[in-house]
Amino acid sequence: MSSAAAGSTKGGRGKPKASKSVSRSQKAGLQFPVGRIARFLKVGKYAERVGAGAPVYLSAVLEYLAAEVLELAGNAARDNKKNRIVPRHIQLAVRNDEELSKLLGSVTIANGGVLPNIHQTLLPKKRVGCFIMQAYHTFTRSHLVFPSFRVLCSSEQVSLSRRKTLEKLDEELTKGDDKAALSLVKALQGKPGGLRCFGAARQIPQRLYTLDELKLNGIEAASLLSPVDTTLGAIERNLQLAAVLGGVSAWNVFSFTPQQLFYISLGLLFLWTFDSVSFNGGVSSLILDTIGHTFSQKYHNRVIQARPLLSTHSKHEAGHFLIAYLVGILPRGYTLSSLEALKKEGSLNVQAGTAFVDVEFLEEVNEGKLSATTLNRFSCIALAGVATEYLLYGCAEGGLDDINKLDSLLKGLGFTQKKVDSQVRWSVLNIILLLRRHETARSKLAEAMTAGKSVGSCIETIEDAIGKYMAVQWLLVCHGLVTLLVVISFLCGQWPIFQGTPIQRIHYFITYGAYDYFLRFIGFVFGTKGTNAILSIEQFCCDRPNPILQVIYLAILWGTYYFIIKSSFSYIPGYYLGAVHRYTSLLAVGVGVLLFLLTSFSDPGTVTAENVSQYLSAYPYDNIIYSEKECSTCKIPKLVVFP
Structure with a gap:
């Protein structure tokens, strides 16, 4: 019995019996010889083989492709926390791999769904395997070509620098593709070397804040929430006075008749009425805003730092831009004057402001469900302009339209007056603290916007300033x-x-x-x-x-x-x-x-025998434990005699 057992483990001449070799393909769980096929395909174009071995190579390549697709689909399922592979995972696996996407570019995967609108440079390119393979096959009647593909040992993901990503962001915003631009920003959100400040604002807890609490933080609600545009009003009054004086001067110089004055007045009245009815006062606002930027430095500086919301696209300026970026809303573009808005957007009724990518906000509005997070974001953005003016000048002149629109939105949502006050006070306190904390970033952002830099450059300015x-x-x-x-x-x-x-x-x-x-x-x-x-x-x-x-x-x-x-x-x-x-x-x-x-x-003095003796005399000997060591008269040391 033992000899039989021993014989079964011995080979020829008493050597141990060689164990059966296990190939790398079997270790990987594959049924085809990966290494042999890789060597054969590397030598030449074996896809042109027409012999009996051609179907064998083709089936091996197809099995290899199936294994790769299943592995990538399994990774996609694991990323989505699913235990089973569905057609959607196969679609993601194929489209997110560069070689498979080219190979199966014209293939439709049933029930695979549609890929999200993500820029191609951000799609992860996963390459798993151990060999470089090239496969081509030709039939006599149908020409089937497999484009070359490569499989590397480690998976890698495309990493773009922040500056390059922001350049692509500007390109997408120029094209008007807001979703692609937003996906670019979110891909780098919170990553080291990426956009770490986007949506990363440290906000205060949301609760009902009293007016006394606002005062403790140096905020006078009356000055902030009751803006009066005295600068632009003064410019408008001066223009009206200049127009009246100019009319009187022209009357005296050209000697107009009353009939001519009537026709001129009627024409001006017609133009003013036509502008008010057709353009909602856009031409008048354009002229007034242009004159204000040209002749009033105070008005120009105030508009650059913070300008109220005056259009249907939620337009703001530097204060709005910064707060929106910090709370997680991507700015789309900005204008600094009505003339610039007319050139960029072709609209007369748009003054200085910033437009935002509000895709998520519109989706929630269309669904009839506005989340608290979204409401908090847009309430902060709406009040950022008046808050910035308040910090800079001690009072707010612009932004009354912002406050009215926010109030209308909150009341339209069914908020009570107490809840409206709570939302507004929280937003004001939150904005003020954010602006105080990031004063340098706001100032540098205003300089960048004055220089006419792109949205991507403005975002980089914010990131650099806050990073420093x-x-x-x-x-x-x-x-x-x-x-x-x-x-x-x-x-x-x-x-x-x-x-x-x-x-x-x-x-x-x-x-x-x-x-x-x-x-x-x-x-x-x-x-x-x-x-x-x-x-x-x-x-x-x-x-x-x-x-x-x-x-x-x-x-x-x-x-x-x-x-x-x-x-x-x-x-x-x-x-x-x-x-x-x-x-x-x-x-x-x-x-x-x-x-x-x-x-x-000051003179600290000099240490001498006299001042030392004077100092020591303040502490006499007790003659019990401590006694004088020398005679005070003859200065001879005393002899101590022990009994």
Whole structure:
């Protein structure tokens, strides 16, 4: 029995019986020889074979393709959290793979659905396998061609830089393809090196805020929510006065008859009526807005910083642009004047503003279900203009139409007055805090919009400005932690509780080690002469009266203050720091200089035998534990005799 068993495991001449080889195809669960087919197809165009082996190669290639499609479809099903492969997953697998999409470009997959409208450069190209294959096959009657395809060992996904993606975004917006533009932005949303600020605003909790809470945050609701356009009104009144004076002057110069004046007045009245009826006052608004931008710098600056919503496409300016981007609404385009809007859109009744990609908003409106998230976004966008003007000028002049439209929307949704007030107050407080936090980004965005940059360039401006702001915040945090560590190590490093800890080692390095290592380095490089030179400099600076330490102190003080002005003053005022810190910082430096002067010009005195004796006389000996060691009259040391 044992011999039989042993014989079954032995080969010829007593060698172990060779185990059956397992190919890579069998290990992968495939029924065809992958390696052999890959080698055959790599040598030449075996698709032109007409012999008996041609169907074998063709069936192998088809089986290979079926295995690849099933694997990619399985990945698609797993991504969609499904356990079964449906035609939709096959459609996604084929269309998202570059080679399969070319190979099966004219093939219709039943019940496969339609791919989402995603830009081709963003479709993931998954390549799984181990070999490069080229397959062609020709029949005598029908010419069947398989385009070349390649299969790599690892899957890769197309990654585009932010700038390249924003350039494509501008192209899609120019074409009017809002969905493709939105998909480009969402593909890079929140990714490192992508669009990390899109829809990433830190918003306050939504609840009922009182007017007192708004006042505590420096917001006067009456000044913000009751805008009066005094600038444009003054321009309009001046134009009316100039027109009257011009008419009187023309009457006197040209000696118009009453009949001619009647005809001229009738013609002007007809033009004004025609403009009001046909263009809803668009021509008048165009003339008034153009004159305001030309002759009023205050009006021009206010429009650039924030302009009210004046068109059916939800148009806004820099404040609206920034808030919309932060809450997750993609801007489509912007105009800075009525004349520019006429050139771009061909509309007379459109003033300065920004249009947005509101696909999701329109879908919810058409379905009759407006989510709270969408309502919060658009309420913040609608009030961003007046909030920006309030922060810049202390009051809002434009934006009354924005407030009225938002109020109409909320009441149309059936909101009570209390709920309307709650929504508006939350939006105002949320916007004000966002604008204060990102003041630098808003300012740079306004400059970019003034320069006429594209939407993609404006988005890049926002990302760069906020990215630098976040970097400065982390830099300040690290600076504070390092400063705290150095101060604790310097003052408390010798305490017993820090013995054997890094704080003790830092204390040693600051107080002794750094200088000792420096002396060793000088001695190693320059020898004894270098060490003696350093010691003589130390003696001159520390042991003899000289102004060197004072000069070094002043250089450190003013150099640090200059660095703070250049690096930090651009962030003041900010979310946590008010404008008063610009002046308190100068006051702090002044106090430091004053203390320095008092220390430098005060005389601490000289240690002598007289003042030491005078100091010691304040603490007499108790003659119990402590007694005088020498005679107070003859100054001879006393002899202590022990019994």
